[in-house]
Structures are given as C-alpha cells and as structure tokens.
Amino acid sequence: MSNYDAIVIGAGHNGLTNAAYLAKAGLNVVVLEKNEYIGGAAVSRELHEGWKYSNCSYVCSMMRQALHRDLDLGRHGLLLVPYLGTINFGDGDERLFSYHDEQAAHLELKRHSPHDADAMHRFQSDLTRYSQLIRKTLLRTPPDPTSLRPRDIMEFLYLAKQFWKLGEKEIYEYVRFFTMSAADFLDDYFENDLIKAAMASPGIIGTALGVYSPGSSYILLHHVMGDVDGSIGAWGLARGGMGAISAALAGAAQEHGAEIRTNAGVQQVLVKNGKAVGVVLENGDEVYARIVVSNLDAKRTFTRIMEKNDLPDGIYEKARNFKIRGSSGKVNIALSGMPKFSGVPENRYINRGGQGFTGSMETMERAYDCWKRGRWSDDPFVESVIPSAWDPTVAPPGQHWMSNFVQYCPPELADGPWTPEKRDQFGQTVIDKIERYSPGFSDLIVHMEVRTPHEIEQEIGLTEGNIFQGELTIDQLFFNRPFPGYGQYRMPVRNLYMCGSSTHPGGGVSSACGANAAREILIDLRRPNTVPEDDFYDE
C-alpha cells in the first residue's frame, strides 16, 4: 500500500500534463496507466520493425505554446515541424492544391473560382476572429453561470469584455455560427464545391455529424483554431511521432518528481464518506492519495471505474447519456516507397503535405448516411498525411508510412459485432479509395494497422472510440463540459477531479485540459499556481 498526494488515472497526454504541473507544485504524484505504453491517443508505436506509426492522433496544432514553453518540452525532445500544403482530391479529376505561399494559393483558388479566391480573404478573416476569441478561453477555467463567487463573476466579465470587443454585429454572427452546419456557414462564402468540401472537412473530423448537420461549423473552428508558432490554422508534425509529445510531457513530469507506472490499470476509485481516497488496481493493489484525478472520459470514469452508489443522484445517468458516439477509423500503412497520385505534378513540396480524399459535399454526406445506418462508409472521407516525407525518424530512408484518418466508421455495426474480418474489410475500403487516386498504391503496402472505433476503445479506452472523449456540440462545451454544473474539473465526489478531453476545452492534443485541471486542484489544495497563462498580447 502506498500513499501519494495525488493519483492521476491514465497517462494520456492530459494526464501527463496534469501530473507535471502538480509535481511542479511540489506534490507527490503517481500516474497509473493501464497499457504498457504511455500517451493514450497521443502515441507512437513500432508495430512493424523500422516503422513508427502515430497510431491515433497524427498532427498537432492545438498544443498550447505557453505550456510547451513553460515545461521546456523542447529540451525533453519535442520538435513540432509545420507541414506544407494539402492536396484535395475531387470525386473525379479535380485537384485543389493548397500552396503555402500566399500568391500561389490565390492563383490556385482562382483556377477553380475567381469568386472564391477573393472570398477566401473574408473567410480567413472571419475564422481568425472567431479563433482568436476561442483561443483566449483555452487555458482558462470556464466560469460557472449559476455561481456568485467573485472568481466566476470576474471570469464572466472577462469573457463579456472579449465578446464586446468584436462589435455588435459580430456578436450576433458569432452566436449564430455556433449552431450552424459547416455547409451553411460555407455557403456564405464559396460557390465551388471542391473548395467548399475541402473547407468543410475539418467540420466532420471525429464527429458523429455530417457537413449539413447543425453544430458542425464549431467542429470546423475547433480544428483551425490552433497554430504552429503563431500561424493560426497551421498544423505540424511532432518529430518522432505524436508519442514524442507524450514522451516529452512524461520527461517534464518525471523531472519534477512524478512517478509513472504502466501496466497499472485502475479497476475502481475508492470512495469513503463521500470522498475519493484512492484506487484499486486491476491486480488488486490499493493506492491511496489525498486526491484522485481521472484522465478517462466522463462516461468511463463514472460508469466503469466508479460504483454507482458512490455517486450523487443523477450523475450516473448523466454519464451514461453523455454523448460520446464514435465515428472515425484510422488506417496506418507502411509503404515500400512514396505513392504517386494521379493529376498531381511531381512538385516535391506539395507532395510533402497532406492528402484530403474529399470528393464533394455530396460524397461526404453520403459517407455520413452510411454511419447513420450502422455501416462504415463505402466511399469514405479520408484525411491523410505521409509523416515520413518530413520526419527522418519514423520509417527507413526511402520508405514511408501513411496516416489515414477515416470518416465515418461506427462503433457498432447494424449487422452484429465487429470482427477481425469486418475490420479488414473496412481497411480495404480505405485502400480502394486511395488506389482510385494512386494506381498501384496497394503494391507498396508493407504492413498496416486498421483501427475501427472498436479497437480504439479496446486499446486506449476512448469510449465508443470517440476521439474527443465526448462530442464537441454546444450542449457539451465550455461550462457544460462534461456536464452542466461540473465544468470546473471538480467532480461530484469530493477530492475527485477530471483532467481529460472530456473537460474544457475538449479533444485534441492541447494539454489544456490537464493544465487547467491542475490549476483548480492547486487552488483547492492551497498551493501556489504553477500553470502559466496563454500569451496572446499580439492577437
């Protein structure tokens, strides 16, 4: 039996961030991870010798720069490298290249639609304005709308002030924006279908919504509000894979004295007299601590590792009804060479960006229809990137690996449970889609890892395989995340906290949830705050 100041359940990147900040404040912290590896959905594993996949998340942009800087993650081995433009493939021969250079980007859009090339400026300005506001909330604890505590009131005033700065017209626009569909939002700007589809695709990633579903415009924003070195909307790769982020966070946590135990799955949170006091591990060991922090999603925390009777009335039901529908698959493919795509020039730069097998608005919506019927999409939207074109550390020289994020793939199939055969059929659909644009692609395949929501749930414990630990719809955002009344990282049982993506500001590799939770915990424990604020004085 061991005694700690804090137990963090789960070594996802948020759990590790939380542990780092608690340890930095001088607490004696242990992180308990069920898998033999750390990182959760920010992980890189070598499943085939010489190839290191980023098995789940694959690109980075939400990582809070203030945390990266403050925890000195560079010294712990993290290098985030922005990547260049993306190729979007239409249903037929259309190709949309998003060049990095402003002039080139404009000319390319003009080739598709002179109208849209101009409209892009207004679109980018509006998105940037929305992003700037959202970004200000990321490293802050949402205020409780029913509370009269000075801190909540101050926080509301802060938000009101930020809103007010937008000007009256934009406030209306902003509120409207949150409930719109990506399609409606984009119709305000663009006429060209491929441009619209390319811009809409971030609105469905990880989401059980379609491009025409209300709420998908926020998801779009969620995916473009990040930045790489201040350039908002840019995405980068972590050198060594997304696992390098978790490894650097673990390095920082350990440097401050945190202990990280793998193969230490938690079976149950121990509650005595209405207070969390420790946990029982799957092997029966008990670990005690003053506080317990869960990095698991809300549904898993309250329905899997807690006793219903230990929870106040209604919480179990809230957790059970928490919207956490899985909708995405991931196919990681090791390749013996660089795939060539039809209709794409041998431009060494554009071929080092990402590929969006986008099709059209219609194709994306049909893909969603399949999901609704409990099938994987037969013509899925696939967002791909070839990290090895950038990163010399993840595949042997001259060979590559391709990360394919697939929308949509249901957690449960209409025709019975997932089986390895069905999983492989799903993988084949993705290969077929790529093959359509890259004849000969399948001949390059050396190894592949196919992950449906089923595998994602089994391996990293994301319930239903929902990549965000709970959907990012307005009813589950900000002070409503995970549940109304519990938006400040403190959970219904005393001394129990949550620090995963189920909390504000939600999914994505940002470290923000873990850091915000640490700030609240340190307030409760009357310790000096160790969590920095985001620095946006230039925005």
Added chain:
Amino acid sequence: MNETDPYAGERLKKSPFYLRQEVLNIRNAWAAWNGYKFAEYYYDTEYEYFCVRNTCGTYDICPMQKYEIQGRDAEVMLNRMVTRDVTKIGLNRVAYCVWCTDDGRMIDDGTIFKLASDKFMLTCGSPCTAWLEKSAFGFADVTVTDVTDEIAALSLQGPTSCAVLKKMGLDGIDTAKPFDIMHFPFHGDTLMVSRTGFSGDLGYELWISPTVALDLWDQLYDAGENFGIQPYGEAATNMTRLEAAFIMPFMEFNEALRTVNFEHDQTPFELNLGWLVDFDKPHFSGRRALLEEQKRGPKYTLTKLDIEGNKPAEGSYIYKDKRCTREIGYVTSAMWSPSVKANIALAMIKTEHLEGELWAEIYYEKELRQYNRVVRCTRKQKPFWAPARARATPPPDF
C-alpha cells in the same frame, strides 16, 4: 567583356552551383553577398529553417572569402594577426578566430584551416585582402592568395547530414570530430570536408574545385533525396545562427575598419569572445588594448535573452526598469524560436547593469496600427539550441 549586355559590368556574379540553385529558387528570392547572386530563400524560409533542424539543408558558401596563406612564416604571421594561438591548431583541424585592430576592435571573425605545417586557409565574411597583406608585411616567407573563386563551397547542416555523406560514399566521415578536416577523392579531384558550420547543429562544409561543383551538388542531392535535403538561404541561416547564439557582422558587430564613429565597433570581450583571446602567446595585433580591456572589463557585453511574450524584440532598447527610465542596452538580433519555443534575442548590454533587471520595450504592428509592450528579459548562459548530436562522434543518423 560581354558585348551584348551593356549592364554586364554591374550584374552579380553567379556561384558555381548557380545552375542548380536557379531551378530550385522557385520564389526568385535573390539577394547578394560579396558580389555574388545569393538566395534569400528558395521556397519558404520557415520550411528551410525546419529542414536544418529536422533533416538537412545546403547553404552556398561560395561567396564567403577564402584565402590561402602559405610559406614557412604562414603560421607566425597568422598568429600575429589573430587573437587565438594558431600554433595550437592541429593538422587537418579548423579553429574559429577573430582579428582586431591595434586598438583591440574587432575587424572580422572567421575560421582557420590548418592544411599543412606551412599551409592554411582562412575564411571570413568580408573581403580581407588589404588587412592580410598588411599583416604579412615584413615576413620573409609568406604568400596570401585570394582563392575565393577557386574553391566552391557548400555547407550541409542538420541532423541527417552525416547520413547523407555516408550515403554519398564518404567512408569514415562519421569518425570526423567537430572541427576535423577529411579528404576524399572526387571525380579526379579532392573533396575536402570539414565538420564545421553556422547552424549550431550537426553539420559539415564541403570544399571542392568549381569545375566539379555541379557533380558534387548532384551527388549530394541524389544521396540526400530520402533524407530531406533542401537548399536554404540567408533568411534560414540567420535564424539557425541566432539560436546557436553565433554573431553576425553588421548585426552584432560593426567591422572596425568600416566604423566611422568612436567605439561603434566592438571588442572580442564585448562579444563574449574572450575565450578566443590568448595572452600567453607572443604579441598579436590589439594585444595591449585587449589586456587593458580585460582588466577594466568590457563596456558592453553581448547577452543571450529569453524574452516574455512572443513578439520578436527587434530593434528594442533594453531598460533597467519597467518604466523605461534608464536605458542600458540594445537588441542586436531577435526572433521567435520555433524549436526552442522561446522569444530569443542577442543584446548588447552595459556590463555594469547585467546583474539587475532587464526590460525590453517591444514595438509591433497589427493591421497598420503600432503597439508596444514592455516585457521582462531573462539572461541565458548557454546557446538557445545545442543538441547533443552536434558534438557526438560518431553522430546519429538523424
């Protein structure tokens, strides 16, 4: 002279690598250096910067000045010119050096390659023939030859640089320690490789006759194809050298021989280069003045700063207090470092104020409007970027 081009006399010279660079300079972003047409960047500064930090890149150093100093007296002559002890440079080794006026003000910095007991190569950023000849005056057996146009040189920097050279067939290159020189047969000529560079990372410089320069380029780019090789220009060089805290002429120092105003040039001590000044060796140019300066302490000290916020402190003054009432220095170079994730700068700060608080007043523009902030600066002792692979022998493959 070219009869058909009336402007031939004022056009820039082309590097021996130009035919390849021209194709790769997609943005037509050309600048100039020592009369050569020289890339500011090729495709994208940020991309090129990351190639140096993540894979590897080549930087054309043909325009850098190169002098061959030969003869029985070559060593004593150089030893009298530069502040470092040249007799301590081993055969096939390179040493970073500075040289000063009699008043101890810095003329330039550069590297000395010891190629034989009586043969050296000196490289530097600005032409230096007059000073070299002046320094050679009175020595019986030394000749100074400007070989800038006779040697094509390419710097290969970044974590995969050793892997690329190995792939190119340079057997044993991985045994080269920092500042070592090795020679390899190449297309009937000799390729000289030194483990040197200006990036603070693993890197090499390749020296070859211009006649086979394009062959070198092609072979290097063939070998580098799967190691992320990319040419980079002045802009990315300036970023990487600042992270490594290396000084740049007309940024950190104003060359003494081109300085008009009193003490608007610098001494090695002011530039933190005291370690290059060796008072134990025989007389050298500037010795007396530098001895005095060492005793008295430099007026200014070049300082590495980590600055709050993320707006580069370019051109900022440094103050002793937040209210900016007492100015104590000025920033020489500044940038947001994407690798270190810090707002870094080099600044000249009055030595007497080094220990106290340091504040920078930063001006920046946002949609045509000027803003300013006063933010705290923290002194750093070590270079901002200094990965272990830069010193490891053999170096890792990435």
